[in-house]
Amino acid sequence: MSQQRTGPTDGPDFPDLPEATVARLPEYLRALHHLAEEGHDTVSSEGLAAAAGVNSAKLRKDLSHLGRTGTRGVGYDVTLLIDQIEQVLGLTHRRAVALVGVGNLGHALAGYAGFGSRGFRIAALFDADHGRVGEHINGLVVRHIDDLPEVVDEESISIAVIATPAHAAQNVADRLVAAGVTSVLNFAPCVLNVPEGVDVRKVDLAIELQILSFHEHRKSALTALPGRAGQDLQRADRLGAEAVGS
Numbered sequence: 001m002s003q004q005r006t007g008p009t010d011g012p013d014f015p016d017l018p019e020a021t022v023a024r025l026p027e028y029l030r031a032l033h034h035l036a037e038e039g040h041d042t043v044s045s046e047g048l049a050a051a052a053g054v055n056s057a058k059l060r061k062d063l064s065h066l067g068r069t070g071t072r073g074v075g076y077d078v079t080l081l082i083d084q085i086e087q088v089l090g091l092t093h094r095r096a097v098a099l100v101g102v103g104n105l106g107h108a109l110a111g112y113a114g115f116g117s118r119g120f121r122i123a124a125l126f127d128a129d130h131g132r133v134g135e136h137i138n139g140l141v142v143r144h145i146d147d148l149p150e151v152v153d154e155e156s157i158s159i160a161v162i163a164t165p166a167h168a169a170q171n172v173a174d175r176l177v178a179a180g181v182t183s184v185l186n187f188a189p190c191v192l193n194v195p196e197g198v199d200v201r202k203v204d205l206a207i208e209l210q211i212l213s214f215h216e217h218r219k220s221a222l223t224a225l226p227g228r229a230g231q232d233l234q235r236a237d238r239l240g241a242e243a244v245g246s
């Protein structure tokens with residue numbers, strides 16, 4: 001992922017952050033909530049780094065972007081750090097999210113209880129299939145996609161999830177943008193074209209598996225190499241894989 005920096009709204013609540021730091025903040029937040037639930041008031045940078053699965057130098061650098069430096073010998077105040085990361089991520093109120101496409105994946109997402117505790121509320125479900133419209137899922141009624149503008153406005157929805165087949169996703173994205181949605185999480189395996197000012201993130205588990213497949217393929221090729229040369233290449237490969245996350 002490119003090292004873009006956050007946009008023109010830099011200021012106390014919108015620090016100029018590298019995109020890789022933004023991507024790690026939710027990991028720190030998840031780890032911090034877990035530590036708070038376990039009754040920890042403070043955490044060392046090493047402890048938080050281990051809980052979040054990153055190295056501690058990277059964590060200290062990330063948190064220094066927020067103006068946070070831990071107190072030597074004490075570490076970070078867990079509650080204060082949660083507050084600050086939630087401020088930066090704009091999670092101080094639960095954001096309303098629309099989900100479009102209530103098939104296999106959409107059903108699973110609509111029924112997932114974990115969004116609520118992570119700052120989001122699935123506020124509306126849409127589908128184009130009249131057979132699905134009217135279905136009740138997790139306290140919500142599936143609406144027809146034609147109702148999108150009205151519901152987006154009523155529920156102040158700015159983020160939407162697309163879980164339709166790929167062939168329908170661009171049209172759905174166009175309708176979402178026209179209704180006022182400015183951030184899209186796309187599960188459909190396709191590239192979406194959106195106007196400037198609209199953010200799209202893509203989730204594709206098959207791509208993640210293909211990347212793991214590449215590493216499996218490489219590992220078996222390296223272990224087949226004889227002696228020292230094979231060991232050196234395996235070590236270089238491990239270091240390279242660790243560097244990818246930086």
Ligand SMILES: NC(=O)c1ccc[n+]([C@@H]2O[C@H](COP(=O)([O-])OP(=O)(O)OC[C@H]3O[C@@H](n4cnc5c(N)ncnc54)[C@H](O)[C@@H]3O)[C@@H](O)[C@H]2O)c1
Nearest residue numbers: 101103104105127128129163164165166168188203204205
């Ligand atoms: N990203 C991932 O890791 C991942 C994993 C599984 C599936 N997928 C993708 O997610 C999408 C959904 O998969 P699924 O198995 O749930 O499919 P599905 O066929 O079960 O569900 C798709 C739903 O979208 C609805 N739909 C179709 N066109 C629409 C439109 N124009 N407006 C609104 N709703 C519309 C259909 O009526 C259906 O209910 C697919 O694109 C699939 O490839 C991605």
